[in-house]
Amino acid sequence: MPIALVVHGGAWAIPADELTAHEQGVRTALMTGWQLLKAGGTALDATEAAVRVMEDDPTFDAGVGSFLNAVGKVEMDAAVMDGRTLDVGAVAAVGRVRNPVTLARHVMATEHVLVVGEGAEALAEAAGLPLCDPMSLVVPRERMRWDAQQLDPHFKLETSFRGHDTVGALALDRDGNLAAAISTGGTPNKLPGRVGDSPLVGSGFYADNLAGACCATGWGEGIMRVVLAKHAVDLLAHYDPANAARVAIEQMGARVNGLGGCIVLDYSGRVGFFHNTPRMAFGYWCEEFDAPRVGTTAR
Numbered sequence: 016m017p018i019a020l021v022v023h024g025g026a027w028a029i030p031a032d033e034l035t036a037h038e039q040g041v042r043t044a045l046m047t048g049w050q051l052l053k054a055g056g057t058a059l060d061a062t063e064a065a066v067r068v069m070e071d072d073p074t075f076d077a078g079v080g081s082f083l084n085a086v087g088k089v090e091m092d093a094a095v096m097d098g099r100t101l102d103v104g105a106v107a108a109v110g111r112v113r114n115p116v117t118l119a120r121h122v123m124a125t126e127h128v129l130v131v132g133e134g135a136e137a138l139a140e141a142a143g144l145p146l147c148d149p150m151s152l153v154v155p156r157e158r159m160r161w162d163a164q165q166l167d168p169h170f171k172l173e174t175s176f177r178g179h180d181t182v183g184a185l186a187l188d189r190d191g192n193l194a195a196a197i198s199t200g201g202t203p204n205k206l207p208g209r210v211g212d213s214p215l216v217g218s219g220f221y222a223d224n225l226a227g228a229c230c231a232t233g234w235g236e237g238i239m240r241v242v243l244a245k246h247a248v249d250l251l252a253h254y255d256p257a258n259a260a261r262v263a264i265e266q267m268g269a270r271v272n273g274l275g276g277c278i279v280l281d282y283s284g285r286v287g288f289f290h291n292t293p294r295m296a297f298g299y300w301c302e303e304f305d306a307p308r309v310g311t312t313a314r
């Protein structure tokens with residue numbers, strides 16, 4: 016079976032002086048996951064590894080570098096899905112875990128699908144995952160953004176949300192199994208306890224060996240309303256991945272004025288992505304290509 020991997024580092028108005036960091040970040044994530052897949056690793060392992068790289072990279076709104084919520088704290092969401100079994104593991108509103116995607120993988124090994132807050136952090140401790148000082152996730156860029164938001168009486172989340180966003184990865188392994196992994200610090204200045212699309216199966220992510228896989232990025236309140244990721248996977252019955260991604264995002268824009276993007280991978284290893292934001296950071300590699308394709312596409 017030909018292998019394939021696609022990653023993204025968010026869809027937003029990435030400024031010119033951050034393009035290189037985004038491209039380098041998605042390239043490193045892609046290469047990390049690709050080496051695992053090439054060596055016969057599973058799609059789940061490859062997607063988790065790729066997302067961990069982006070959680071550790073302060074360029075992205077995931078793990079270290081996450082947005083701060085309205086009270087100046089980091090609260091992160093993450094998930095993984097196995098397209099072979101439809102098993103899901105997800106966490107939401109965690110603040111003391113450096114790699115939430117790995118904690119989501121631990122949830123997948125329990126009887127549950129989604130664990131939040133203190134319960135999720137207790138699970139991390141029980142699983143032997145290191146807990147971190149939440150302040151170690153806060154970078155100066157986000158502290159400055161938060162400070163500026165507190166001084167802006169007109170700050171409004173929907174209109175201001177052009178900021179960093181969710182990271183995600185999809186893979187197809189040698190055994191023909193698909194997987195999805197996703198991680199985010201959510202939206203800037205969000206209410207404490209606010210949960211976005213990323214840990215919600217069908218909204219932020221989906222993977223089914225019988226059809227394909229999708230990871231969404233963008234304004235979660237729009238993505239959740241149209242259950243974007245499952246919708247994009249269902250569209251694969253009628254469209255190739257590029258057009259499934261395009262139709263899903265265009266419908267979200269038309270129906271709920273949603274902003275974002277998505278990556279799509281079908282069961283045969285074809286890749287697509289689309290965004291209605293100014294830019295999207297992406298990378299993909301399919302076995303038929305000599306080299307990875309990485310960029311920050313503009314529209």
Ligand code: GLY
Pocket residue numbers: 180181199200201202210211212213231232233234235236
């Ligand atoms: N798409 C990430 C969020 O809205 O939380």
